[in-house]
Amino acid sequence: MIGWDIGGANIKVSAIKLKGNEIDSIRIIIEHFPIWKKPEKLPKILCEIKNRIYSKKPESMSLTMTGELSDVFRNKKEGVNYILDSASQAFNNYDYSVLNIRSKLISVDEAKANPIEVAGANWVATGWLISKKIRNCVVIDIGSTSTSIIPIMKGKIAALGKTDFEKLIVGELVYTGVLRTNVAAIVNEVPIKGAKVGISSEFFSQSGDIHLILGNISYEDYLTETPDNRGKNLINATKRLARVICADLEDLKKSEIIRIARYIYEKQIDQIMTGLEKVYSRLDPNNKREIPVITTGIGKKFLAKKAAKQLNIKKIVDINKIIDNFTFMATPAVGVAIMQAHKLLGRNVIWKH
Amino acid sequence: MIGWDIGGANIKVSAIKLKGNEIDSIRIIIEHFPIWKKPEKLPKILCEIKNRIYSKKPESMSLTMTGELSDVFRNKKEGVNYILDSASQAFNNYDYSVLNIRSKLISVDEAKANPIEVAGANWVATGWLISKKIRNCVVIDIGSTSTSIIPIMKGKIAALGKTDFEKLIVGELVYTGVLRTNVAAIVNEVPIKGAKVGISSEFFSQSGDIHLILGNISYEDYLTETPDNRGKNLINATKRLARVICADLEDLKKSEIIRIARYIYEKQIDQIMTGLEKVYSRLDPNNKREIPVITTGIGKKFLAKKAAKQLNIKKIVDINKIIDNFTFMATPAVGVAIMQAHKLLGRNVIWKH
Numbered sequence: 001m002i003g004w005d006i007g008g009a010n011i012k013v014s015a016i017k018l019k020g021n022e023i024d025s026i027r028i029i030i031e032h033f034p035i036w037k038k039p040e041k042l043p044k045i046l047c048e049i050k051n052r053i054y055s056k057k058p059e060s061m062s063l064t065m066t067g068e069l070s071d072v073f074r075n076k077k078e079g080v081n082y083i084l085d086s087a088s089q090a091f092n093n094y095d096y097s098v099l100n101i102r103s104k105l106i107s108v109d110e111a112k113a114n115p116i117e118v119a120g121a122n123w124v125a126t127g128w129l130i131s132k133k134i135r136n137c138v139v140i141d142i143g144s145t146s147t148s149i150i151p152i153m154k155g156k157i158a159a160l161g162k163t164d165f166e167k168l169i170v171g172e173l174v175y176t177g178v179l180r181t182n183v184a185a186i187v188n189e190v191p192i193k194g195a196k197v198g199i200s201s202e203f204f205s206q207s208g209d210i211h212l213i214l215g216n217i218s219y220e221d222y223l224t225e226t227p228d229n230r231g232k233n234l235i236n237a238t239k240r241l242a243r244v245i246c247a248d249l250e251d252l253k254k255s256e257i258i259r260i261a262r263y264i265y266e267k268q269i270d271q272i273m274t275g276l277e278k279v280y281s282r283l284d285p286n287n288k289r290e291i292p293v294i295t296t297g298i299g300k301k302f303l304a305k306k307a308a309k310q311l312n313i314k315k316i317v318d319i320n321k322i323i324d325n326f327t328f329m330a331t332p333a334v335g336v337a338i339m340q341a342h343k344l345l346g347r348n349v350i351w352k353h
Numbered sequence: 354m355i356g357w358d359i360g361g362a363n364i365k366v367s368a369i370k371l372k373g374n375e376i377d378s379i380r381i382i383i384e385h386f387p388i389w390k391k392p393e394k395l396p397k398i399l400c401e402i403k404n405r406i407y408s409k410k411p412e413s414m415s416l417t418m419t420g421e422l423s424d425v426f427r428n429k430k431e432g433v434n435y436i437l438d439s440a441s442q443a444f445n446n447y448d449y450s451v452l453n454i455r456s457k458l459i460s461v462d463e464a465k466a467n468p469i470e471v472a473g474a475n476w477v478a479t480g481w482l483i484s485k486k487i488r489n490c491v492v493i494d495i496g497s498t499s500t501s502i503i504p505i506m507k508g509k510i511a512a513l514g515k516t517d518f519e520k521l522i523v524g525e526l527v528y529t530g531v532l533r534t535n536v537a538a539i540v541n542e543v544p545i546k547g548a549k550v551g552i553s554s555e556f557f558s559q560s561g562d563i564h565l566i567l568g569n570i571s572y573e574d575y576l577t578e579t580p581d582n583r584g585k586n587l588i589n590a591t592k593r594l595a596r597v598i599c600a601d602l603e604d605l606k607k608s609e610i611i612r613i614a615r616y617i618y619e620k621q622i623d624q625i626m627t628g629l630e631k632v633y634s635r636l637d638p639n640n641k642r643e644i645p646v647i648t649t650g651i652g653k654k655f656l657a658k659k660a661a662k663q664l665n666i667k668k669i670v671d672i673n674k675i676i677d678n679f680t681f682m683a684t685p686a687v688g689v690a691i692m693q694a695h696k697l698l699g700r701n702v703i704w705k706h
Binding site: 069071072074075076077120145146163164165167168169171173174175176177181182184185186188192193195197198199200201202203204227228230239240243245246247248249251271274275 | 422424427429499517518524527534537538539541548550552553554557583593598601602628
């Protein structure tokens with residue numbers, strides 16, 4: 001089983017081996033590919049990944065996407081069609097299913113007939129996967145670029161928003177992430193020498209710099225380009241953050257940089273909390289906070305968990321308590337593959353963790 | 354007299370003809386040149402502009418800059434040196450002066466010895482120019498990318514900040530402008546159907562789209578690239594703004610788009626007001642608001658004037674009441690040329706308007 005999640009900045013793939021209806025192993029590939037830079041390379045890169053992940057024809061493939069939101073496409077329809085055409089070309093017309101926002105795996109032709117139904121559907125795979133284990137919960141999946149908050153009630157996805165637009169409105173999508181978020185989109189000002197100071201609006205530094213400076217991620221986790229195309233080490237991250245207030249490194253003490261980074265980190269937690277609060281206010285109007293949060297994605301520990309704690313959620317469960325170690329890095333890709341297996345087998349896929 | 358203002362996104366040049374010590378004519382050239390994209394082209398483009406603006410050797414040239422802040426340079430020193438080397442090469446070693454933050458025109462060698470003193474000094478030219486006409490005032494110069502707020506007291510620049518970093522702290526630099534400011538750096542949320550909704554943190558839309566949608570600027574004023582490299586017409590600007598909330602055009606009514614654009618516009622005025630308030634609180638601690646504001650730059654009418662009004666400044670003067678028609682589009686380039694003339698003549702340059 002191969003599951004594809006074609007995002008705007010990363011392509012994630014899972015290869016799942018089954019023994020009967022039980023998962024034997026899960027492999028993950030993550031390839032940084034900013035689709036807006038060279039969209040014409042998409043078929044080639046998909047083909048390369050395909051050749052790396054399977055030597056013989058896989059039993060079955062399924063695909064989900066978010067990359068169609070990129071402004072390299074005029075609208076979502078154009079993006080969906082381009083991604084599907086690229087995949088079909090790369091997979092040599094080998095058949096695959098496409099996930100839609102109603103938790104159905106449909107054919108490529110059906111997907112093309114209803115592009116808006118498959119646009120930005122990757123959160124459905126995540127929600128579906130976790131709904132198989134936990135009947136009532138709220139999933140927080142924090143990736144490099146954005147955060148999905150997915151309510152699950154009575155074993156079913158209970159999201160109010162279907163499209164990204166609707167999800168932004170109800171708080172189920174928060175456009176903040178671990179690596180690629182422009183610092184200027186997180187804060188409008190930062191604390192310097194006891195005062196709040198306005199910042200540059202350029203794309204000088206991103207959330208990856210903040211989390212590197214604060215030790216939330218390491219060099220190896222920083223899987224994206226940097227705004228200035230310079231290194232992913234502490235010194236370069238610090239320079240980038242200093243530039244946000246038009247400063248060179250010499251203008252700021254280390255403690256001042258740390259204070260600024262912490263402030264931005266807190267604001268990012270606030271952003272996630274705002275979305276989470278909207279979702280809980282609907283599911284849990286009496287503020288009991290007893291519905292557990294499941295955290296996943298590369299920001300699960302230092303962003304999702306913190307936001308849930310700040311909202312006084314009583315039970316916070318790491319996805320690793322539910323499924324294999326690296327799934328958190330590509331939950332939708334794993335989810336969509338298991339969905340496909342489930343559909344083909346006609347019964348529940350089971351796994352140990 | 355030729356005055357150069359080499360910014361990060363635009364190169365602006367003024368050519369001033371004198372009769373005795375009186376200005377006979379002012380010509381302006383504005384060339385969009387994002388320095389971070391192809392820094393190696395800078396000497397060539399400067400040379401081309403030079404050939405367009407003067408056929409015979411000009412009497413004298415002077416230069417100021419802000420482009421060194423671009424993250425294509427490792428730090429300001431590297432940026433200053435690169436810009437000066439490019440200019441020297443383009444001008445065929447024809448001599449020119451460089452403006453420093455202490456209102457002095459110095460030699461290229463002196464500038465290279467003190468790069469931090471010439472970095473981001475273009476606001477000094479603007480302040481100096483206006484100080485020759487109005488002894489006490491606060492200048493607001495709003496360009497494509499940023500806003501300078503320059504206090505002038507007793508005929509002298511009375512800025513507290515010298516570097517961009519210091520100016521951000523005291524409110525004399527506000528990083529918001531008419532064209533290039535990322536919408537996600539102006540607001541964190543926008544109003545939709547009566548609620549505040551979080552937005553995408555990508556660079557999907559910029560202030561130029563907002564002002565085009567609201568009719569504050571026209572197609573011809575939109576002198577910069579667009580985030581998606583698509584057109585500068587209303588339909589494309591609207592699409593870009595819709596994408597900020599992950600929406601296609603079909604998802605939103607025209608009235609909803611206008612409401613969102615107005616909200617962003619108001620927040621931009623607030624940003625400028627915050628800086629202006631900091632400056633006035635120092636100059637005018639009793640809140641008399643009698644020190645006049647002089648507005649210049651392409652945002653003088655719909656941003657600077659509005660912010661000053663909102664702060665109850667009693668007298669707001671358009672720069673066109675002070676100097677020739679197009680100066681507002683390149684005030685530092687005009688200022689630095691007149692400074693140079695003033696220095697060479699050893700007496701005040703005068704002009705009618």
